[in-house]
Amino acid sequence: MMSENSKAAATLDSGNSLPESKSTSEQEALAQATHRHYKGGLYRMLGVAKHSETLEPMVVYQHLWPHEPGFWVRPEEMFHGNLEDGRRRFTPL
Numbered sequence: 176m177m178s179e180n181s182k183a184a185a186t187l188d189s190g191n192s193l194p195e196s197k198s199t200s201e202q203e204a205l206a207q208a209t210h211r212h213y214k215g216g217l218y219r220m221l222g223v224a225k226h227s228e229t230l231e232p233m234v235v236y237q238h239l240w241p242h243e244p245g246f247w248v249r250p251e252e253m254f255h256g257n258l259e260d261g262r263r264r265f266t267p268l
Contacts (some may be wrong), residue, residue: 204240205236210265213258216241223251 176262202236208217217240224233232251238244 199240199244201240205268208239208268210236210267212264212265220254220265221246226247 204217209220210218212218216238219237220241221235221237224235224249226230226233233248234251235246235248236254237246250265254265255263
């Protein structure tokens with residue numbers, strides 16, 4: 176029997192990931208991206224979830240380019256927040 180976490184991971188993996196190729200071009204990633212990281216990477220915000228213990232809102236997002244695709248979570252306040260120098264961590268596209 177598949178756990179709820181496994182089901183969620185399978186759902187993300189089955190419908191929201193890029194091919195497991197390291198050769199995804201910037202243009203291909205840009206077509207799916209919703210945000211650009213301050214260091215230049217392209218990401219797609221998938222939604223907002225709640226932390227199971229604290230109920231803190233967490234952004235679920237996918238790294239698209241330039242490295243291997245992967246899923247990540249980050250506190251919503253931090254995802255939408257600014258760096259110490261005032262720049263946005265993730266700029267909406």
